[in-house]
Each structure stands twice: as C-alpha cells, then as structure tokens.
Amino acid sequence: MPELTRISIVAPCYNEEAVLGTSIPKLIQLLDDFVVHHGCAPSSFAVLVDDGSRDSTWAIISDAVERYPGRIHGIKLSCNAGHQSALLAGLTYVTGCCDAVISIDADLQDDLNALPLMLEEFRAGAEIVLGVKTARDADPLFKKMTAALFYKGMRWLGVDLVENHADCRLMSSKALENLAKFGERVLFLRGLQPLLHGKIKTVSYGISPRLAGESKYPLKKMLALAWNGVTSFSVTPLRVISWLGGGVFFVSFLFSLHAFFSVVQGEALPGWASVTIPLYLLGGAIMLAVGIVGEYVGKIYVEVKGRPRYLIDAVVARDVGGVTENDASLRGGK
Numbered sequence: 001m002p003e004l005t006r007i008s009i010v011a012p013c014y015n016e017e018a019v020l021g022t023s024i025p026k027l028i029q030l031l032d033d034f035v036v037h038h039g040c041a042p043s044s045f046a047v048l049v050d051d052g053s054r055d056s057t058w059a060i061i062s063d064a065v066e067r068y069p070g071r072i073h074g075i076k077l078s079c080n081a082g083h084q085s086a087l088l089a090g091l092t093y094v095t096g097c098c099d100a101v102i103s104i105d106a107d108l109q110d111d112l113n114a115l116p117l118m119l120e121e122f123r124a125g126a127e128i129v130l131g132v133k134t135a136r137d138a139d140p141l142f143k144k145m146t147a148a149l150f151y152k153g154m155r156w157l158g159v160d161l162v163e164n165h166a167d168c169r170l171m172s173s174k175a176l177e178n179l180a181k182f183g184e185r186v187l188f189l190r191g192l193q194p195l196l197h198g199k200i201k202t203v204s205y206g207i208s209p210r211l212a213g214e215s216k217y218p219l220k221k222m223l224a225l226a227w228n229g230v231t232s233f234s235v236t237p238l239r240v241i242s243w244l245g246g247g248v249f250f251v252s253f254l255f256s257l258h259a260f261f262s263v264v265q266g267e268a269l270p271g272w273a274s275v276t277i278p279l280y281l282l283g284g285a286i287m288l289a290v291g292i293v294g295e296y297v298g299k300i301y302v303e304v305k306g307r308p309r310y311l312i313d314a315v316v317a318r319d320v321g322g323v324t325e326n327d328a329s330l331r332g333g334k
C-alpha cells in the first residue's frame, strides 16, 4: 500500500473574524477531501496563525482547536508582525512534521479546487508548486492595477518573480528545511522560492471575491512589501544611481569644456567659469562617488544576510579507512 501523504495547510489571519466562520469548515472539508480522495493521512492538519489581531480572531481559532481536535492548530503572535512573518511562523511550526504544506490566505480567495492539483504535481516530483492567479476579475480595479504594476516593476528591477503568484503555494518538507536555512530578517517569501532548490511547478486558477470583510493589504502594506522585495533581492536601484552618476559626470565634463573654451575665447564674464566648472565637475563626481559607494553597500548587504552559498541535494557517505567523507566540508552550507 502506498504511503499516505501527511499534508498541512497554513493560513495567516489578521482581523479575520468575518471570514473564519466560513473558512474553517471549508478547510476541514478540504482536509477530509484530501484524506478520502487524494491519499492523504488522516493526521493531516491546518494551522491558523493569528497575526496579532485586535478582533475576536483568536477566540474563533481557539474554539476551532477544541471543536476539531488535532485537525486545527492555532498559533498566536504577540503583535501584528505582518503577513510574511505570520506565514513563516506557520511554516516553521510545520517543518519536520508533514510531507508537504500548502499556504493559503484565510479569506480563501484562491481556488480550493487547485490544491489537489498542487498535490498531484508534488507527487510527480515537484518540490514547490506555485499557485498562479489567471483571472483577477474578483479583485477591485485598483487592486488589479497595483498588482500588475507590482509584478512588472519587480521584474524590471531584477527580482525573479512568477507573475501573479502571491503566497498560495505548496512546499515539500525538503523545501521547508531549505527555507529554514535562510536567516533573512526582512522577508519576501515569493522571491525566495527560486533559491530554494528543487523542481518548481505552477498551477493556474481564477480567484473568487473575499468571503467577507475587507482587504488587510492596504496600499501602505503593499508598498512596504514591494520595497522589501526590491531591497532584498535586487541591487538594481544602486546600479541605476551609478549609471546616473556616470551620465551626470559626462555631461558635466562637456559643460566644463564649454565653460573653459568660453573663457579662452573671451566670451565669458569674469568669474563665471571659476564658479560653474567646479559646480559641474563636483556635482558629477559626487553622484559617481555615491553610486560607487552604493555598489559596495550592496555587496555588504548581500554578505550580511549570510545566505547559504549552496544547498545540497543528497550526501553520499563513503567509509575510507575509518574516515568518512560525510564531514562538514561535504555538507557545505556556509
């Protein structure tokens, strides 16, 4: 008999009292469906992470923990740490105790029918399966426009993102273990996926309107997420400053030549060149210098993160006269 897959579902919840009454039974139904029709273990479970809500979210989660013993787990964060951190708290919690985890928003806007397809991809060998929103008809126009701008802007700035993939994804236990090796303080989980090693697949679906309540991602949080994404995964902004500095310096140099020849040909007022030439040259040089310093800051920033230099797929141990090669240098990492 094939081994049953123990699956877990992680959903961050911030002030979600309006949706949880509907979401929790749907999650339980989904778990049942996984067990009955998709070969998942009856010990599969869902984790609801309360991200410092101020409404009755935690009371609802605690109640569900009692009502569905072993099937719903609750985690309460001390304050509103933000969607990414709440999600990471859930992912860390399930690391080592499931075969695969699926993360999903508590409002269940993502199509639940896509989750069994993710499981199929996982069984076919994918370590990570990304949920990609094909139709965003259910989103308000402003959300649709800002989302499009977000993905285009991120790609333009050199962040390797799958367009329209938010945080609905399946990760294998191995991908979770790899994620635990990234010591990032500033989190942008969807940017980390390509670095986690292993086969990545996508599953597409349309989204539904929010079950209830309003979006917990106002423009301010969306901008903060975009800024974290860019500054965590791209040094392009620093490079743009360098290029700008180089350009300004070049133009300044031409202006300086012009000023110099104006003086030589006696076409300039006395004192004009001695003021403008240093102004042009210094302006350009300062921009260039800031750009170069920026390049170094960029390098320091990458180093300070201390990301693993490589991740190992498997370790083959060979016994050579009592010395195994299965040592720290083979395991690698830092």
Ligand code: UDP
Binding pocket: 011, 012, 013, 014, 015, 016, 051, 080, 081, 082, 083, 086, 104, 105, 106, 107, 109, 214, 215, 216, 217
């Ligand atoms: N969320 C969270 N902490 C926050 C903001 C949002 O845990 O500070 C959760 C929220 O409860 C939901 C998910 O993140 O489960 C996505 O939020 P939402 O559905 O409001 O975003 P939208 O779909 O409007 O982008």
Ligand code: MG
Binding pocket: 105, 107, 109, 210, 215
């Ligand atoms: Mg939503």
